[in-house]
Amino acid sequence: MTNCFENVIAWQKARQFILHVYKVTKRFPDDEKFGLTSQFRRAAVSIAGNIAEGYKRMGKDDKLRFYNYAQGSLEECRCYIILGYDLSYIDQNESDMLMQEIEETSKFLNSYSSAIINRKKWED
Numbered sequence: 001m002t003n004c005f006e007n008v009i010a011w012q013k014a015r016q017f018i019l020h021v022y023k024v025t026k027r028f029p030d031d032e033k034f035g036l037t038s039q040f041r042r043a044a045v046s047i048a049g050n051i052a053e054g055y056k057r058m059g060k061d062d063k064l065r066f067y068n069y070a071q072g073s074l075e076e077c078r079c080y081i082i083l084g085y086d087l088s089y090i091d092q093n094e095s096d097m098l099m100q101e102i103e104e105t106s107k108f109l110n111s112y113s114s115a116i117i118n119r120k121k122w123e124d
Helices: 009-024 036-056 061-084 092-118
Strands: none
Touching: 009 036, 009 061, 009 092, 036 061, 061 092
16 A cells, blocks of 8 residues: 555546646636536546545545545546537547546556455454
């Protein structure tokens, strides 16, 4: 395991995704400032925030609950990418890149969660 949440690869991937989302949503129309732009950014930030919060939780179930919340926020972002593409706010290339980042983050988060599930520390 790691000694701080910044070393968790899933958190690192989530951080990169957040930066990409902010870059992309900067180009969204002004009338989306309090709509899709805000929702998309909050969901992206929630991914990394829940990974960080779950990292410090003591019990296995508590940790996994926060990692599950992060997975939910990943799926929420997937929805916003699709909507952004449908509304022509995001082009195909950008959409593909964002979707790839979601897949990578999800894969690492699943691996990290599996390691926690299988960790001996909680077994008695």
